[in-house]
Amino acid sequence: MTYDSNNIFAKILRGEIPCIKVYEDDQTLAFMDIMPQATGHTLVIPKEEAVTLHDLSDQGAANLIKQVKRIANAVKEGMQADGITLFQLNGEAAGQTVPHIHFHILPGSILAARAHASTPSDQASLEASAEKIRAAL
Template identity: 45%
Template sequence: MSCIFCKIIQGEIPCFKLYESTKVLAFLDIGALSDGHALVIPKHHAMKMHDIPDDQLAEMLPTAKKIAKALGNGDPEFQYNLLQNNGRLAHQQVDHVHLHIIPKPSEAEGLGVRWNAKGSSMDEIKKTFEELKARLE
């Protein structure tokens, strides 16, 4: 069974296609938070970013940059969010990796974010750093 984004890639469901290559597809989000809200998806299906092969991810950010520049139309004041969620707790609704480009024309439009800072101590941050650094080596 294919997900909705796989069906869009396969042409089974229409979209407002902005850009397409052999590895990515960019189109307008029909559940837009603001005018121009676009999605960039890899053509390789996986739910989470870390499950996508690197060569399939390589075009996502350059494509997002291309779409953002077009959305901004040369306006140096143009503001936007890039958002990529992984899993339900992270607010992912479609089980296919996707990157949102969300124009932020005003306080009332676009993505609203409220940070809930944990308030870690320097000792806790250092412990986390050391654990992650060891996993990266």
């Protein structure tokens, strides 16, 4: 699939759309999901243009999973969660709604989570969660 450079995550990476950043380096960005399924729901994306895992370079995939692990540990600690739900929807048929590979990190169980991309959260709540996660990094 051809990468759409006008997708929302590409716009976030270019600074055209704001986000509440949790972590950033030269290859990765982690930020709060604006429609969280649970308090502390964090997204991790590579800066490499790739729609799905299949489109991501081997080096990009290795770096991405390394940062996903790091951010997941911080979400668990910062949100004082007993566990973490980690998922990646790979392709539109799997439910991927943004055509840029990304991982979801949710504190707690997906069984207790709200529906995917259904309820917007207020900025103050997102920032409070982000601060807890940043402090755990």
